Amino acid sequence: MIAVRIDLASPHHHYFDVSLSFEQPDPDGQVLRLPAWIPGSYMIRDFAKHIVSFEASSSSGALEYIRPDKSTWQLAPTEGPVTVRYRVYAYDASIRAAYLDLHYGFFNGTSLCLEVLGQSQQPHQVTLVPPLDPALTQWQVATGMPVASVDHNGFGSYQAENYDALIDYPFLLGELSRISFHASGIPHELVLVGKHYASQAKLAEDLTKICEAQHTLFGGAPxxxxxxxxxIVTDNGFGGLEHRNSTALMCPRDALEYGSAEAPRDAYVEFLSLCSHEYFHNWNIKRLKPKSFLPYQLDQESYTEQLWFYEGVTSFYDDLMVYRAGCISAEAYLKRLESTISRGLRGQGPRRQNLVESSQLAWTTFYQQNENAVNAISSYYAKGAVVAACLDLLLRKTSAGLHSLDTVMHNVWATYGVTGLGTSQEELLAVCNPEQHADITAFLEAALYSTKPLPWQALLAELGVQAEFSPFDPISQHMRTQGELPQVELGAGLQACPQGFNVQRVMEGSAAAFAGLSAxxxxIALDGLHATEKSLKLAQQRFQPGDTVSIHFFRDAQLHHSQLTWQAPVPEQVQLTLADPARFPWQPN
Structure with missing residues (x-):
């Protein structure tokens, strides 16, 4: 067994101390490696750069080592046993790495636990040492890793069957709140760290229904x-990462509050959707996955063309399962769907990059986005979800209701998930078209390998859902209300600041672009007036396309002056209306 000991060494300085012990080193010099990325987050993060000290020893004394590359240590030849001690800086306040301060701790094994190459299939025991700092005496531990022997707070020993399992059990540390519930008879817990005002009973009720709705879809629990x-409860953080029997989440504290009205608050529904998304990944990426991920190559990029399915389909089902579980109304679900369609199709990016390329290049174009992303890339999440919705409606149409995307999920899970075979792109395309219908073949070819428009509007209209379009508010990035519809558009994303507006992004070909504005x-000024939310809104209603006004702005602390010629608004925000509920395809369970 390989033993890993983790000490909360210095929360003031954000350090974990780790020791790694094993009995039988490679006689030619044992090689140790830390992953360069974490599965589910397709970006090289080079976790080894956070190791600030390193030493190794055996029964014969200290061991020399070399660094063959940025993630690897090679020890001098020796006989066992060997112990390696190292210190890790942990101040990444996300769910992808490691974090430690006096308020909470969190880590993934990919950030803390070196792999002993050649011995990855050995069992690993992880011992988490109780903190000595008096400020942390009330801390508890939450993890899905199987318990060997722990105290009442969860500190002690855990065991993973191999290294792959070790890095798939995140740990959450702190003064924890636990909300327990059962879904299909299986114990589940929502574990919170950070100040919150959670609607605990309602969260337990709604999460139970969402989990069970997914069990029903797949024909059983994972x-x-x-x-x-x-x-991790924060002021405004948001995100999730799937694991084998848990998910690591970050959310704003108000997202845990149902609200006082009969209908849940938007932020609460957003949190349910996040939970639904990560839970759906129990099937769709954790157990069913691309062949190229079998196994993951954690020292380099693992490429796949299939993220349109594994993230796009999941992004379609996340909101749908919240609705099917009865947690939101049909009208609320359509609000979620119209937001997904708008995000997925907005800007030049979806017209430039097809979804297969978006999937293949996730490592750079999606995970390393810059201010020009809206003009350059397509999201395999949001546009992938629109493709999934279209595929579902087309399957219903071409099979006279016999098939749907549910059929696809049943078939792909039974054929490639339960068996652990993994999928190729060709196998996915085949299972997405169970009757090999020519219309679906043509749709998939166009939707995935080209940037042709998707037929979502016509497909929804056939089923009693009507679509209208409106321009975005440049500040909130949401649709204007009817009484605020602008006559002209700036074509930039803005964030209010004391001086005026910080320009976050500029749409290609827009009035802002031609006026010389950049992210x-x-x-600071429009037409000689201080740029504020009120003055911008009035200007957009006062002027007509073709009118010209002066603008003033700072770039690199230097004042610039230019002329801006207003353009007509581009109606890219979708608004959906349920005109005929009897034909609505996505009824709750």
Whole structure:
């Protein structure tokens, strides 16, 4: 067994101390490696750069080592046993790495646990040492890793069957709140760290229904005996990462509050959707996955063309399962769907990059986005979800209701998920078209390999859902209300600041672009008036396309002056209306 000991060494300085012990080193010099990325987050993060000290020893004394590359240590030849001690800086306040301060701790094994190459299939024992700092005496531990021997707070020993399992059990540490519930008889917990005002009973009720709705879809629960929603509560953070019997989440504290009205608050529904998304991944990426991920190559990029399915389809089902579970109304679900369609199709990016390329290049174009992303890339999440919705409606149409995307999920899970075979792109395309219908073949070819328009509007209209279009508010990036519809548009994303507006992004071909505005500028005046939310809104209603006004803005602390010629608004925000409920395809269970 390989032993890993983790000490909360210095929360003031954000350090974990780790020791790694093993009995039989490679006689030619044992090689140790830390992953360069974490599965589910397709970006090289080079976690080894956070190791600030390193030493190794055996029975014969200290061991020399070399660094063959940025993620690897090679020890001098020796006989066992060997112990390696190292210190890790942990101040990444996300769910992808490691974090430690006096308020909470969190880590993934990919950030803390070196792999002993050649011995990855050995069992690993992880011992988490109780903190000595008096400020942390009330801390508890939450993790899905099987317990060996722990104290009442969860500190002690855990065991993973191999290294792959070790890095798939995140740990959450702190003064924890636990909300327990059962879904299909399986214990589940929503575990919270951070100040919150959670609607605990309502969260337990709604999460139970969402989990069970997904069990129904797939014909049974996944192969775990308990499941954890490990949640870091913040002011405005948001995100999730799937694991084998848990998910690591980050959410704003107000997202945990149902609200006082009969209908849930938007932020609460957003959190349910996040939980639904990560839970759906129990099937769609954790157990069913691309062949190229079998196994993951954690020292380099693992490429796949299939993220349009594994993230796009999941992004379609996340909101749908919240609705099917009865947690939101049909009208609320359509609001979620119209937001997904708008995000997926907005800007030049979806017209430039097809979804297969978006999937293949996730490592750079999606995970390393810059201010020009809206003009350059397509999201395999949001546009992938629109493709999934279209595929579902087309399957219903071409099979006279016999098939739907549910059929696809049943078939792909039974054929490639339960068996552990993994999928190729060709196999996915085949299972997405169970009757090999020519219309669906043509749709998939166009939707995935080209940037042709998707037929979502016509397909929805056939089923009693009507679509209208409106321009975005440049500040909130949401649709204007009818009484605020602008006559002209700036074509930039803005964030209010004391001086005026920080320019976050500029749409290609827009009035802002031709006026010389760029991301990073600070717009301070329009037509000689201080740029504020009120003055901008009035200007957009006062002027007509073709009118010209002066603008003033700062770039690199230097004042610039230019002329802006207003353009007509581009109606890219979708609004959906349920005109005929009897034909609505997505009824709750």
């Amino acid at each position: 192969d775990f005996d308990h499941y954890l929603f490990l949640t 990073g500028d600070t717009l």
